[in-house]
Amino acid sequence: MSSFSGSAHSRRPPGNPLLPRRVGGALTEHSTDVVILGAGASGLACAEALYAAGVRFEVLEARDRVGGRALTDYALAPGLPLEIGAQMVHGRHVVTHRWIREAGMTVRPWPVSQRALFSMNRRLCRVPWLALPGYPGFGFRAYWAGAHTLPHRLRTSSGPDLSLSDFLDREAPPVGARRIVELLHAHVYAADPDEIGIQGPGEEERRAAEEFGYRNFRLDGGYSELFRRRSRPYQGRIRLGTRVRAIRYREDAVTVETDDGARLSTDVYRARAAVVTFPLGVLKAGSVEFDPPLPEPKQSAIRRIAFGQGYALQLRLSGTDLKDRFGDFSLVWAGGPTTFHRPGVGRHNVPEVVSAFTVGRAAAARARLSPDERVQATLAEFSEALPAGATIGQVAATSVQLWPQDPFAQGAYSFLPVGVGPEERQVLAAPLGTSLFFAGEATEWHGESATIHGAIATGLRAASEVQAALRRGTAPADTAVGTVESRSEPDRAK
Ligand SMILES: Cc1cc2nc3c(=O)[nH]c(=O)nc-3n(C[C@H](O)[C@H](O)[C@H](O)COP(=O)(O)OP(=O)(O)OC[C@H]3O[C@@H](n4cnc5c(N)ncnc54)[C@H](O)[C@@H]3O)c2cc1C
Structure with missing residues (x-):
């Protein structure tokens, strides 16, 4: 285990070009070997690996919590943690399962596809019934095309890149097939079908270890608890x-x-290396200054890889009758911007909650509405998906994190638009020299x-790269002490 005993403080050496200049006010300096920027899944994975290797590090996190884009609400529905x-955990064999087991937590299979209801003309149809005759637009042909033929063609397509919607227009499958493909190949990317490419995501699906979307699990105790537990051993090194x-x-x-967000205090961290794990949305927004500016290939990757909303x-x-009327369903989708999930599927005696997952341009637009307007727009969409006479009931309480407007996310997660392949992710991931390393889900290029598991993998990758650099390495950063009063140039406005 590490011999780390907190950061050392230093008096600024005169004329050091790496240090900020500032008029008045206290400037506290810290020195360590590695700074990990961001305490989401990738930053924490990196921290775990460095901790195990005995490397000195600190994690710098803007929020007042760890976990980043993993966040659980424990208050809205007692007994039913809400993500x-x-x-969910996507896949049967992904590293997240080991993390969960080691943290003493459990998962349960989430029957998304088995208990999903597709809606057409306000008529609901379970996925297995898609194979039966008598559902116009669905039926066996639609089921086979949506679940097998079209995904196979998407994975193996080698022609010029198209958007998913152009591809589907060209193939003209039955409406039920189109709905399955749009759900698994655009909606889950938090994008609209005309935004997402087919070549890049197809290549990613070929590279992925497991077929996406068919094996999902829900973490009983919630993701927030998982990341709290995992980061406990080194929580003293996390600066929230x-x-x-x-x-x-x-x-x-x-x-x-x-x-500190309010600019009441400024801290400066000097290190031998930094690992940048900020979401792609934050990098796109340019809210963090890089000096010197990132090289053009990296800036181009930041522009070209898309960030879903x-x-x-x-x-x-x-007062809802949804479960009584439609059974213990997991999801309802009518092809609009929102899928309506029931987080309590398969469980008894838990509050009835519907989780409305809105994506794409509609998510960005609705995020700008007032809370009431947002709930009304969502309920209107839900009621149009349900058969006439279904009682949604009253909304007793709501909870949401508006990722499109969150300054430390600026969206949901990355996807590849038309004309962009996974090699752009590799460019985004590439270290700069032996001091600047990159992790985070958008830098994962194996599909x-x-x-979450992709983000963890990138944090582990960055930890190996950093350790290799330190081993090759030049001397660690100065160990220095002090609080600097500086009176030279105006504060850098950001
Ligand atoms: C709505 C939604 C649903 C999702 N569903 C799933 C799912 O079902 N299954 C799944 O596996 N994945 C899902 N994901 C994706 C998953 O959450 C992400 O891939 C993963 O959490 C990304 O981890 P990360 O470490 O790359 O980034 P993050 O978790 O975003 O971590 C980056 C950290 O950097 C911090 N930061 C940003 N800017 C600054 C700054 N200027 N200074 C300091 N710190 C800063 C952030 O606060 C954050 O903590 C979902 C994401 C969303 C938003």
Whole structure:
């Protein structure tokens, strides 16, 4: 285990070009070997690996909690933790299962596809029934095309890249097939079908270890609890409420300028290396300064890889007859911007909650509405998907995290639009010199981006890269002490 005993403080050496200049006010300096920027799944995975290897590090996180885009609401429906960020564990063999087991937690299979209801003209149809005759637009042909033929063609397509909607227009499958494909190949990417490409995502599906969307699990205790437990051993090294404003990097040293969000205090971290794990949305927004600016190929990757929009609005219902009328369903979808999930599927004596997962342009637009308008727009969409006379009931309480407007996410997760392949993710992931490393779901290029397990894999990758650099390495950052009063240039506005 590490011999780390907290950060050392230093008096700024005169004329160090890596340090910020500032008029008045206290500037606290810290020195360590590695700074990990962001405490989401990738940052925490990186921290775990460095902790196990005995490397000195600190994690700088803008929010007042760990977990990033994984966030659980424990209050809205007692006994039923509700995920308002990452919803499920995708896949049977992914690393998240080991993380969960080691944290003493459990999962349960989430019967998304078995208990999904597709809606057409306000008529609901279970997925297995898609194979039966008598459902116009569905039926065996639609089921086979949606679940097998079209996904296979998407995976193996080698022609010029098209958007998913152009591909589906060209193939003209039955409506039921189109709905299955749009759900698994666009909606889950938090994008509209005309935004997503087919070549890039097809290549990612070929690279992925497991077929996406068919084996899903729900974490009983919630993702927030998982990340709290995993980060406990090194929680003393996580600086919450620490927003990174600027990263000044040289071949073998990094200085990271932070504030507390309100700019009441400024801390500067000097390290041998930094691992950037910010969401792609944050990199696109340019809200963190890189000095020198990132090289053009990396900036181009940031522009070209797309960032989906989405949020899960949790609606606790009273007086609803949905379960009595339609059985213990997991999901209803009518092809609009929202899938309506029941997080309590398969469970008894838990509050009735519908989780409305809205994606794409509609998510960005609805995120700008007032809370009431957003709930009304969502309920209107839900009621149009249900057979006439279904009683949704009253909304007793709601909970949501509007990721499109969240300054530390700026959206949901990444996807590949038309003309962009997974190699762009590799460019985004590439280290700069031996001091600046990149992790985060958008940097995953083996077909596991946009997931918790993909993010974990990138954090582990960055930890190996950093350790290799430290081993090759130049001397660790100065160990220095002090609080600097600086009176030179105006504060850097950000
Ligand atoms: C609505 C939604 C549903 C999802 N559903 C699933 C799912 O079902 N299954 C699944 O596997 N995945 C799902 N995901 C994706 C999954 O949540 C992400 O892939 C994963 O959490 C990303 O981890 P990360 O470490 O790359 O990024 P993050 O978790 O975003 O971590 C980055 C960290 O950087 C911090 N940060 C940002 N800017 C600054 C700054 N300036 N200074 C300091 N810190 C900063 C952020 O606060 C954050 O904590 C979902 C995501 C969303 C939003």
